[in-house]
Amino acid sequence: EEIWSFPLGPGYGGPSVYGDEVFVLDRVKGEKDILRCIDLNSGEEKWNYGYEAAGELPYPGSRAVPTVEENYVWSVGPHGHFYCFDKEKQQPVWSVNILEEFNGELPNWGVSQSPFIYNNMVIIAPQTKETGVVAFDKLTGEVAWKSRPLTGYNFHVSPIVANYGGTDQVIMISPYDRNDSTKTNEVVGFDANTGEELWVYKGLKSFATISPPAAIDDTRLLLTDCSYDGNYKPVTIMLEITNEDGEFNVEEMFLTEEAGCKMHPGIVVNNHIYLNTNGRPNQLVCLDMDGNKIWGSGEDVNFEMGSLILVNGKLISQNGKNGDVHLIEPSPEGYKELGSASYFNSDKTQAWSPLAFSNGKLLARDLEKLVCIDFTK
Numbered sequence: 001e002e003i004w005s006f007p008l009g010p011g012y013g014g015p016s017v018y019g020d021e022v023f024v025l026d027r028v029k030g031e032k033d034i035l036r037c038i039d040l041n042s043g044e045e046k047w048n049y050g051y052e053a054a055g056e057l058p059y060p061g062s063r064a065v066p067t068v069e070e071n072y073v074w075s076v077g078p079h080g081h082f083y084c085f086d087k088e089k090q091q092p093v094w095s096v097n098i099l100e101e102f103n104g105e106l107p108n109w110g111v112s113q114s115p116f117i118y119n120n121m122v123i124i125a126p127q128t129k130e131t132g133v134v135a136f137d138k139l140t141g142e143v144a145w146k147s148r149p150l151t152g153y154n155f156h157v158s159p160i161v162a163n164y165g166g167t168d169q170v171i172m173i174s175p176y177d178r179n180d181s182t183k184t185n186e187v188v189g190f191d192a193n194t195g196e197e198l199w200v201y202k203g204l205k206s207f208a209t210i211s212p213p214a215a216i217d218d219t220r221l222l223l224t225d226c227s228y229d230g231n232y233k234p235v236t237i238m239l240e241i242t243n244e245d246g247e248f249n250v251e252e253m254f255l256t257e258e259a260g261c262k263m264h265p266g267i268v269v270n271n272h273i274y275l276n277t278n279g280r281p282n283q284l285v286c287l288d289m290d291g292n293k294i295w296g297s298g299e300d301v302n303f304e305m306g307s308l309i310l311v312n313g314k315l316i317s318q319n320g321k322n323g324d325v326h327l328i329e330p331s332p333e334g335y336k337e338l339g340s341a342s343y344f345n346s347d348k349t350q351a352w353s354p355l356a357f358s359n360g361k362l363l364a365r366d367l368e369k370l371v372c373i374d375f376t377k
Helices: none
Strands: 002-007 016-018 021-028 032-039 045-052 072-076 081-086 091-097 116-118 121-124 134-137 143-146 160-164 167-174 186-191 197-201 220-225 235-244 247-256 267-269 272-276 284-288 293-296 308-311 314-318 325-329 336-341 356-358 361-365 369-374
Touching: 016 356, 021 045, 021 072, 021 369, 032 072, 032 081, 045 081, 045 091, 116 160, 160 235, 197 247, 267 308, 272 308
Parallel strands: none
Antiparallel strands: 002 369, 016 021, 021 032, 032 045, 072 081, 081 091, 116 121, 121 134, 134 143, 160 167, 167 186, 186 197, 220 235, 235 247, 267 272, 272 284, 284 293, 308 314, 314 325, 325 336, 356 361, 361 369
């Protein structure tokens, strides 16, 4: 059942939940970004903060998911404005424009960076000619370290943090440019404490990466994409990352063109991989851990570019075209839907943003509103 809905401007920035508060970056088209804090239980807005961010982009609106801790929120706007907010004071602590600060250019569809916290640092990837990934002191905004520039061009994938070979590392994907042969693809691991390069992998031949990598465990990394090898076709790759006497080795466990997700990471449940793959049809697909396709949900269950998450052993998937929410039993035996419901009725719905789940409540959005759905009954 729908508990509440909150009107939003067009956009793709997903919500974050901390305690009983929801944080989402909204935007007034052409004018400004607005960080909103909404009560999880009532849907009432508790506070907001807007700042000028003039200009507009194709597919207008916010892109990224805020990162939240007990006292602070970090958020990146589509024009590169990176803010740290004090939740109690409801004011900025510090801010920087990551494009201006690191001599970058605005990507065609804007900046789509979701920051993450590591120890006392907040980490994002400006992807400019000067630097690839940057770690800031999370409370002062001072630069703690900068990585080397990435070999590709600035697109819309965010970095993650994972531990391989006993070393915490930041993993970032950089796509190649079909119109500029000097910009080549790479997946690279940087030491999370120093920014030093640890390893690089060149096999993800993607020119438009959006899906972030997914750390499966302390040896395996899952990559998925839908812009592979010069064309808009799917690919999914499993890497094994090991450390032998201080030297990192990266090996392909499999590479399959059977399935790939354009916007969201894959999910592993009971040694099977689930993806909202993009192609004909745009369906939920199950792969085994060797990359073999076990099943697809079929043309009648079309998820477009919607989000997929795992909650209490069940998959929740949102149809990226109409916003419908589906509850699914993950099983290698076939597609098993437990229920679905519609909460959005706009003819212009594009529900591409990540879902969030907390305290029995699912948060989902489209281009017009954020909806809170009760999953406890």
